[in-house]
Amino acid sequence: MKNNVSFTRPIQFLLQKGKGVRKGNLLFSKKYAPYLMVSPFIIFFVLFFLYPIISTIHMSFLEIYPGERTFVGLGNYYKLLNPHFYTALYNSTIYTLWTLIILIPVPMVLAVLLNSKITPLRNVFRSALFIPALTSVIVAGVIFRLLFGESESSFANAVITQLGFSPQQWMMHHGTGMFLMVLLASWRWMGVNILYFLAGLQNIPQTLYESAEMDGAGTVTKFFRITLPLLKPVLVYVLTISIYAGFRMFEESYVFWQNHSPGNIGLTITGYLYRQGFENFDLGFGAAIGLVLLLIVLLLNLIQLKFFGVFRKGDE
Amino acid sequence: MGIMLAGCSSSEGSGSDGKVTLTLWTFVGQHAEFYQKMAKRWNQKHPNQKIELKAETYPYDNMHNKLMLSLYSKVGAPDIADIEVSRFPNYLRGKPQLVPLNDMVEPVRDRFIESRFDIYSKDGKYYGLPFHVGATVMYYNKDILDQAGDDPDQIETWDDYVRAGKKVKEKTGKPMTTVEITDVHNIWPTIIQQKSDFLDSNGRVTLDNRTNIRTLPFLRDMMDKHKIAIPAPGGSHHMEEYYGFMNQGGAASVQMPMWYMSRFTDYMPDLKGKMVIRPMPAWEKGGLRSAGMGGTGTVVTNQSEHTRLAKEFIRFSKLSKEGNIEIWKSLGFDPPRWDVWSDPELKASNEYTDYFGRGIFDQLLRLKDEIRSPHIDEPTPRLSNRVKSNVLYEALRRKNKSPEEALKDAAEEIRE
Structure with a gap:
């Protein structure tokens, strides 16, 4: 009770005051009120985005030691021309490609199924598929690590031995290592992407399908002629964040190898950034890696968005 | 406005009961328990100079990053911290933001496996005190x-x-x-x-x-x-x-x-x-x-307001005979001070002697002069x-x- 009073009182106070003296009150000033309203965002943006970005750009030209900062020009960027960074770039690219191949078509089809009224238990499946997104990736990673342990009695090895294959040392090879990371990511993000597509599907007017049916369109035709084109905005959005998420991936690799994968089979760009920036504490170099990562993601997404015609005016 | 700003303020320095608060960061829970035991004994021995030890345990990566950033930014570091040996050189780059401990190490050096101090040193200055030999x-x-x-x-x-x-x-x-x-x-x-x-x-x-x-x-x-x-x-x-x-x-x-x-x-x-x-x-x-492999160096940061006391406390915990015996008892490490290895307390039954027998340190005494440590740089x-x-x-x-x-x-x- 007491709380309620103290919360509402200032507002009432302001309102009452506002009636009397409008002039001079910031909240009712046409000129300043908008700035006041957006100021939380501006302050937040400047403090937590703009300043760090500018500071990162600045740092990427420095060599930073405790109590010492020396300007090294493009030195940190030259350091990037080394086989480890190429490995990281390669791994991140392959990983991103796999996640795009799996995490866009599959959730889309699943979303269509889950959206269809004839699917039994669809609410159960909807929530079941979303649960992994709520799980901590570190916890899930520990479970995955145990499932894919090296011993012959680990779950995955027991399964493939039953199927007639020989047991694998999952975390020791390039191919199986990539498989583990993609599998963990697919398991984790499937539900989230389904959610996006479901939201998109529910915006498609039912009447379109009805009229298509009258014209004799089958399920497949309806999917490709109505569902897919109308899902395009969602599709582009999911593609954009997936490219971003793929290249910035860190956790899926970290949980399996704690950033020390044999032969760098799990090294990603962000993993490399972490290794240089924090494990070796070369913050300037870390900043340079971060900026290159930003450029890569930005460039790929600009190309992709251009390709999908997002920048064309009057399209929507 | 301004109503929200009440509440959290931390009391630094001397508490009302005359105790000085020392903060300590570590990445191993057992280390924190060890320091707490030593703090209790310190207080018994130094009734006029009591300390209140706030030992905080963070995950390995987390603690090292947090400590490094607070040393870089010159704010927020604890009085005392544990740094693992493979990360230690990062903290010695540039101007080390740690307090040299030579005045405490030099008098007792010859009673220790000396190479264990070298791994935490730069330019002849010792910055970290070892937990173990890691033979x-x-x-x-x-x-x-x-x-x-x-x-x-x-x-x-x-x-x-x-x-x-x-x-x-x-x-x-x-x-x-x-x-x-x-x-x-x-x-x-x-x-x-x-x-x-x-x-x-x-x-x-x-x-x-x-x-x-x-x-x-x-x-x-x-x-x-x-x-x-x-x-x-x-x-x-x-x-x-x-x-x-x-x-x-x-x-x-x-x-x-x-x-x-x-x-x-x-x-x-x-x-x-x-x-x-x-x-x-x-x-x-x-x-x-x-x-000698692995290791953790205990340091005093230059942000400590009670440098002298922090140094005295880690000397008591890690350089004294008493501390070295406790290192074995609480942590099962081979203490770096070899003149305690033949102490009867190290033969007293504990989970390690139950497991490996009582002759553990007899083996180690044979090796005393053969233990080199890696060059850490x-x-x-x-x-x-x-x-x-x-x-x-x-x-x-x-x-x-x-x-x-x-x-x-x-x-x-x-x-x-």
Whole structure:
């Protein structure tokens, strides 16, 4: 009770005051009120985005030691021309490609199924598929690590031995290592992407399908002629964040190898950034890696968005 | 406005009861408990100078990053912190933001395994106090050796070890040992006992020197030629897969530092009473039989407002006889102060003597003058990363490079 009073009182106070003296009150000033309203965002943006970005750009030209900062020009960027960074770039690219191949078509089809009224238990499946997104990736990673342990009695090895294959040392090879990371990511993000597509599907007017049916369109035709084109905005959005998420991936690799994968089979760009920036504490170099990562993601997404015609005016 | 700003304010310095608050960060829960015990004893001994120790435990990565950032930004660091040896050089770059401890170390240096101070030093200044010697030893599974008719006391050199291993393999079908692919507890001690290292005393890279190029193939030969070793299941001796394998009597021996005892007691309970601790095999008769591996240096940061007291407290905890005995009792480490090794308190029964027998420190006293430590310098974090993720994998596991190539490639890259 007491709380309620103290919360509402200032507002009432302001309102009452506002009636009397409008002039001079910031909240009712046409000129300043908008700035006041957006100021939380501006302050937040400047403090937590703009300043760090500018500071990162600045740092990427420095060599930073405790109590010492020396300007090294493009030195940190030259350091990037080394086989480890190429490995990281390669791994991140392959990983991103796999996640795009799996995490866009599959959730889309699943979303269509889950959206269809004839699917039994669809609410159960909807929530079941979303649960992994709520799980901590570190916890899930520990479970995955145990499932894919090296011993012959680990779950995955027991399964493939039953199927007639020989047991694998999952975390020791390039191919199986990539498989583990993609599998963990697919398991984790499937539900989230389904959610996006479901939201998109529910915006498609039912009447379109009805009229298509009258014209004799089958399920497949309806999917490709109505569902897919109308899902395009969602599709582009999911593609954009997936490219971003793929290249910035860190956790899926970290949980399996704690950033020390044999032969760098799990090294990603962000993993490399972490290794240089924090494990070796070369913050300037870390900043340079971060900026290159930003450029890569930005460039790929600009190309992709251009390709999908997002920048064309009057399209929507 | 302004109503929200009440509440959190931290009281620094002297509390109302005259106690001085010291903050301490560590990355191991047991370390924090150890310091709390020592703080209690400190307060009993120094009623006029009581301290209140706020020991906070963070995850390994988290603590090291947080500490580094607070030292960089010159705000928020604790009075005292534990820094793990492979990260320590990062904190010595540029102008170290830590307090030199020479005035405390120098008077007692000769009663310690001296190399343990050197790993936390720069330009003749000591910045960290060690927790343990980390003397590398060979843990033998007596059951398996008995089956093969081997006697661990007869194994003096690596040649003896290979010979004994072949008997084990022949009689039991089991490997003599396991070799780490993603960690350095096989390669590093075996080169240090030959007075070689990854770096020389000036911090120059010696990863690809003659000794090392001769030693890495020896590990490969144990696996491929003599067939007495296998890659450690899971990649290192700290993996679930390895613990399970070893616990079931998977291999006849393992080369690890003394602090690895707690992994046996915690993760391999079935080997209780079966394991014996012996020196590492030497390269020739009379050669060195150990090397000090791993470690944690306790430091005082330059942000401490109670530098003198913080220093006195870590001197009491880590340099005094009392503290060193407590290190063994609470943590099961081989304390760096060797003049306590023969103390009767170290023979008192605890979970380690129950597991390994009472002669643990008798073995260690034999090794006292043979324990060199690695040279730790600025390139160490990069170098050990490189060896852990590439060199061993390329040379021992994937075998796409010869040991020589793998070492040379890594050394050249770090030299650049």
